[in-house]
Amino acid sequence: MRERIRKLRKQSVTAKPYISPERAILITEFYESEIANRVSIPVKRALAFKHLLENKKICINDGELIVGERGSAPKETSTYPEICCHTLEDLGVLNTRKKTPYAVNEATKKVYKEKLIPFWNGRAIRDIIFSKMSDKWKAAYEAGVFTEFLEQRAPGHTALDDKIYKKGLLDFKKDVIRSIQNLDFLKDADAYKKKEELRAMEIAADALIHFAERHADLARRLAKKESNIKRRRDLEKITDVCTRVPAHAPRGFWEALQHYWFIHLGVIMELNPWDAFNPGRLDQHLYPFYEKGLADGTLTKEEAKELLQAFWIKFNNQPAPPKVGVTAEESATYTDFALINTGGVKADGVDAVNELSYLILDVVEEMRLTQPSSMVQISKKTPDRFLKRAVEIIRIGFGQPSVFNTDEIIQELLRQGKLVEDARNGGASGCVETGAFGKESYILTGYFNMPKVLEITLNNGLDPRTGKKIGLETGDPAGFSSFDELFEAFRKQLNYFVDIKIKGNNIIERLYAERLPVPFLSLLIADCIAKGKDYNDGGARYNTDYIQGVGLGTTTDSLTAIKYNVFDKRHVTMKELLEILKVDFNRYENFRQRLLNKTPKYGNDEDYADQFMKAIFEVYFDAIDGRPNTKGGHYRINLLPTTVHIYFGKVVGATPDGRKAGEPLSEGVSPVQGADRKGPTAVIKSVAKIDHVRTGGTLLNQKFTPQLLADETGIDKLAQLIRTFFKLDGHHMQFNVISSDMLRDAQKHPERYRNLIVRVAGYSDYFVDLGVDLQNEIIKRTEQTTF
Amino acid sequence: MCPSDALSIAGKQMSVKEILEEIEKDRTFYEESRGGVTFSGGEPLMQPDFLNALLKECKERAIHTAVNTCGFAQYEIIDRIRDKVDLFLYDIKTMDNRKHRKYTGASNEQILKNLKKLAESGSSIVISFPIIPGINDDDKNVTRTAEFISSLPNIQQVNLLPYHRAGIEKYKNLGKPYKLDKIQPPSNQRVKSVKEKMEAFGIRVGIGGG
Numbered sequence: 001m002r003e004r005i006r007k008l009r010k011q012s013v014t015a016k017p018y019i020s021p022e023r024a025i026l027i028t029e030f031y032e033s034e035i036a037n038r039v040s041i042p043v044k045r046a047l048a049f050k051h052l053l054e055n056k057k058i059c060i061n062d063g064e065l066i067v068g069e070r071g072s073a074p075k076e077t078s079t080y081p082e083i084c085c086h087t088l089e090d091l092g093v094l095n096t097r098k099k100t101p102y103a104v105n106e107a108t109k110k111v112y113k114e115k116l117i118p119f120w121n122g123r124a125i126r127d128i129i130f131s132k133m134s135d136k137w138k139a140a141y142e143a144g145v146f147t148e149f150l151e152q153r154a155p156g157h158t159a160l161d162d163k164i165y166k167k168g169l170l171d172f173k174k175d176v177i178r179s180i181q182n183l184d185f186l187k188d189a190d191a192y193k194k195k196e197e198l199r200a201m202e203i204a205a206d207a208l209i210h211f212a213e214r215h216a217d218l219a220r221r222l223a224k225k226e227s228n229i230k231r232r233r234d235l236e237k238i239t240d241v242c243t244r245v246p247a248h249a250p251r252g253f254w255e256a257l258q259h260y261w262f263i264h265l266g267v268i269m270e271l272n273p274w275d276a277f278n279p280g281r282l283d284q285h286l287y288p289f290y291e292k293g294l295a296d297g298t299l300t301k302e303e304a305k306e307l308l309q310a311f312w313i314k315f316n317n318q319p320a321p322p323k324v325g326v327t328a329e330e331s332a333t334y335t336d337f338a339l340i341n342t343g344g345v346k347a348d349g350v351d352a353v354n355e356l357s358y359l360i361l362d363v364v365e366e367m368r369l370t371q372p373s374s375m376v377q378i379s380k381k382t383p384d385r386f387l388k389r390a391v392e393i394i395r396i397g398f399g400q401p402s403v404f405n406t407d408e409i410i411q412e413l414l415r416q417g418k419l420v421e422d423a424r425n426g427g428a429s430g431c432v433e434t435g436a437f438g439k440e441s442y443i444l445t446g447y448f449n450m451p452k453v454l455e456i457t458l459n460n461g462l463d464p465r466t467g468k469k470i471g472l473e474t475g476d477p478a479g480f481s482s483f484d485e486l487f488e489a490f491r492k493q494l495n496y497f498v499d500i501k502i503k504g505n506n507i508i509e510r511l512y513a514e515r516l517p518v519p520f521l522s523l524l525i526a527d528c529i530a531k532g533k534d535y536n537d538g539g540a541r542y543n544t545d546y547i548q549g550v551g552l553g554t555t556t557d558s559l560t561a562i563k564y565n566v567f568d569k570r571h572v573t574m575k576e577l578l579e580i581l582k583v584d585f586n587r588y589e590n591f592r593q594r595l596l597n598k599t600p601k602y603g604n605d606e607d608y609a610d611q612f613m614k615a616i617f618e619v620y621f622d623a624i625d626g627r628p629n630t631k632g633g634h635y636r637i638n639l640l641p642t643t644v645h646i647y648f649g650k651v652v653g654a655t656p657d658g659r660k661a662g663e664p665l666s667e668g669v670s671p672v673q674g675a676d677r678k679g680p681t682a683v684i685k686s687v688a689k690i691d692h693v694r695t696g697g698t699l700l701n702q703k704f705t706p707q708l709l710a711d712e713t714g715i716d717k718l719a720q721l722i723r724t725f726f727k728l729d730g731h732h733m734q735f736n737v738i739s740s741d742m743l744r745d746a747q748k749h750p751e752r753y754r755n756l757i758v759r760v761a762g763y764s765d766y767f768v769d770l771g772v773d774l775q776n777e778i779i780k781r782t783e784q785t786t787f
Numbered sequence: 788m789c790p791s792d793a794l795s796i797a798g799k800q801m802s803v804k805e806i807l808e809e810i811e812k813d814r815t816f817y818e819e820s821r822g823g824v825t826f827s828g829g830e831p832l833m834q835p836d837f838l839n840a841l842l843k844e845c846k847e848r849a850i851h852t853a854v855n856t857c858g859f860a861q862y863e864i865i866d867r868i869r870d871k872v873d874l875f876l877y878d879i880k881t882m883d884n885r886k887h888r889k890y891t892g893a894s895n896e897q898i899l900k901n902l903k904k905l906a907e908s909g910s911s912i913v914i915s916f917p918i919i920p921g922i923n924d925d926d927k928n929v930t931r932t933a934e935f936i937s938s939l940p941n942i943q944q945v946n947l948l949p950y951h952r953a954g955i956e957k958y959k960n961l962g963k964p965y966k967l968d969k970i971q972p973p974s975n976q977r978v979k980s981v982k983e984k985m986e987a988f989g990i991r992v993g994i995g996g997g
Contacts, residue, residue: 605812681812681813681816682812685812685813685815711994711995713995716820717820720816720819720820721816723819724815724816724819724820727815727819728815
């Protein structure tokens with residue numbers, strides 16, 4: 001690593017995240033202006049974006065090659081009051097909470113109190129959402145049956161394809177103008193609406209071009225003052241680059257990275273979409289520039305690497321927008337989930353691994369940053385060398401890269417009805433979510449707490465935690481004469497809550513479509529320009545909504561335990577079991593031990609338990625898959641938790657699998673923590689019984705101690721384990737390579753382990769930044785000591 | 788029965804059929820890794836009929852088989868299973884018969900004789916050689932071992948297994964005294980030097996993989 005990169009990295013890693021009200025003030029200023037109330041909403045949003053980009057402070061950090069920040073310095077974090085206006089109490093919590101704090105100074109609090117809160121109270125979309133939801137929805141939300149993704153962040157999952165590397169924003173503008181010219185005001189009732197949306201896109205494109213020019217001007221001024229000749233040359237180059245992109249298509253490697261970065265900033269300044277923004281298949285997009293640069297002598301491999309490193313630091317400089325309340329609990333991290341894809345296949349299906357794929361892995365290894373996240377796509381055509389190189393980095397133990405099955409991703413996308421080229425050009429973003437990059441809006445709408453639904457079923461519609469009746473009366477289980485009766489009650493209950501969730505989603509989706517269009521993002525996603533429709537209103541070629549199932553392992557083991565102990569072995573009656581759960585196993589420790597140790601569990605490749613996992617999967621799938629959304633697309637399922645299994649666990653009482661009240665649920669598709677006792681091959685066989693093809697992503701965590709991977713055979717074995725899981729159509733696997741002793745020591749002496757990064761869910765985070773429950777949970781995830 | 792699993796029973800009775808079901812569950816992994824089943828122990832040759840039955844089933848199902856043995860058995864037993872075993876993992880602890888008796892309680896004569904016969908019969912063999920400092924890692928023993936191995940056909944490789952102390956806990960749990968308490972694992976330097984000495988005899992040597 002060169003000195004200037006080392007410095008920039010250090011600056012990025014050591015800077016403390018803090019809240020800047022600048023964006024909130026500028027947006028508010030614009031909303032209060034006279035013109036804001038005279039224009040259509042899309043144009044208003046575009047003008048607000050323009051106002052922000054014209055007036056925000058900009059910076060070029062010392063030694064930087066790729067320039068531009070969302071805030072005005074590394075780790076300065078913007079807020080989005082039009083989505084969720086933080087209260088003074090929220091700001092207090094952010095400032096003082098032990099984990100992932102964001103510093104808030106007095107001046108910020110003052111402007112919130114005097115200006116921002118009075119303006120946005122009741123106007124922020126969060127306030128509007130809560131005011132429009134039904135009592136049933138509110139009851140389920142408060143009970144922790146599901147969460148709502150869009151109450152604090154905008155619809156996201158915006159991974160990009162290769163179109164921006166072939167076109168500048170001026171070219172996109174030409175497309176927009178052509179689309180306007182083609183509008184048929186005679187026959188198309190929506191022509192006016194489309195025209196306003198398209199005009200907004202034009203304004204947004206110009207705004208970002210101007211933003212880049214401001215950086216060119218700043219670089220020019222800095223170059224004039226610069227005494228160091230080498231740095232002056234860099235600043236002159238930055239001036240040139242920022243003059244060229246994003247207005248025009250990039251011509252070289254440097255321009256391509258800066259081009260993407262400006263566009264990235266545009267997206268995350270316009271709104272705060274979930275999962276930031278993702279360049280997608282970076283090794284594919286950049287390869288033509290890399291190849292050309294090496295061929296004509298304008299680029300060396302070392303320079304390419306340094307530019308990539310500089311690019312990596314830019315991601316790390318942007319902490320996730322601060323979340324509060326339940327949303328903070330479901331995703332407690334600074335990480336904003338940009339997931340760089342490498343490997344996979346090309347549009348024609350041939351292996352896509354190239355020299356740059358390896359170079360990017362070198363950068364991942366050397367930079368060791370939590371942001372951006374990185375992954376490798378492994379198809380059956382991927383050379384072993386690439387997989388083994390990835391495993392070499394995995395074994396260092398900072399949780400990156402995660403490993404995805406390209407063939408599976410393609411099957412998933414095809415099943416959803418996508419074109420084969422779009423599927424092959426796709427990948428995974430966020431944690432593990434499958435998408436047709438650059439052409440799809442695939443929105444995660446909230447987590448769904450399956451064990452909570454079972455708990456409500458066992459209590460005949462009552463939430464035992466609050467005593468409120470929030471579910472259906474599906475019958476008192478003590479009166480059920482068969483397991484099938486219970487399972488049918490669970491099915492009905494689950495469908496009941498899914499319906500409530502979807503009814504809510506259908507309102508929320510319209511609120512975003514009508515009140516918070518994103519004209520800038522819409523420029524970038526096919527076919528928004530052609531349709532004259534916003535990304536948030538169904539403009540994308542594909543429009544998918546997800547409801548993410550959580551606690552599959554816990555639900556499976558719970559239903560298995562009932563079948564086994566109540567109906568098969570008759571160790572207890574249902575009535576007795578319900579009593580035992582009610583008292584949280586108090587005085588029944590012996591029975592709890594039987595549940596934990598002498599009852600079949602998911603994750604051991606035993607059909608007794610695994611059959612119930614499959615049955616639950618079918619219930620969840622049938623309840624959701626194929627239901628229409630309001631954007632012309634459909635609902636799909638995926639199975640991932642981020643960190644919500646901790647929060648969901650807190651609201652679920654004792655479960656029949658022996659889990660005590662309040663403990664975390666199982667995460668992703670992984671078995672219950674500690675329930676898998678037959679090693680990773682059995683876990684893989686059990687998990688492969690899920691029909692991954694009918695999901696949009698599943699998450700499997702595996703933890704290994706460093707010793708296990710110490711030598712070449714260890715690498716081969718892990719590579720073979722991955723290949724086998726993928727042969728069985730598994731979707732994703734990620735690894736923590738650490739010993740639990742080390743983690744326990746890190747709990748005791750956090751100061752010694754500041755740099756310890758662990759894999760949490762679809763991302764890595766600093767272990768010492770995690771809450772103690774989450775820390776304990778990671779320690780508990782069965783530590784695999786042998787293959 | 789203890790519900791909490793606080794008492795652990797090390798092992799359980801299983802039929803040939805039950806074991807085969809477990810083996811079949813991992814078939815897809817063997818196919819990917821070109822691996823298979825290893826019968827080890829204890830000493831698998833102590834249960835010759837059961838072992839023979841399992842090996843026969845595995846062969847019919849085209850699953851690769853390995854038998855990990857100390858070689859202390861009647862040669863007839865080895866001869867009977869030989870054609871169903873794809874690979875023998877065969878221990879040589881020391882060439883010094885006096886030491887062998889002292890530490891294992893048995894002579895190494897038959898073990899070495901069996902190994903010679905087995906090798907000459909055409910079976911594929913990997914030798915495991917534990918490196919136990921002060922007991923079998925002296926130059927003389929290493930040289931004699933290497934000489935012997937290099938005189939045999941069909942030896943694929945020698946795996947050096949550096950002594951480790953992971954067994955101490957197990958002995959404690961069993962309430963047995965751990966007699967090698969004073970011995971420390973060999974240094975990497977020492978392991979490397981044993982490796983080089985053996986390689987000088989034209990033997991392929993790996994470390995670990997036991």
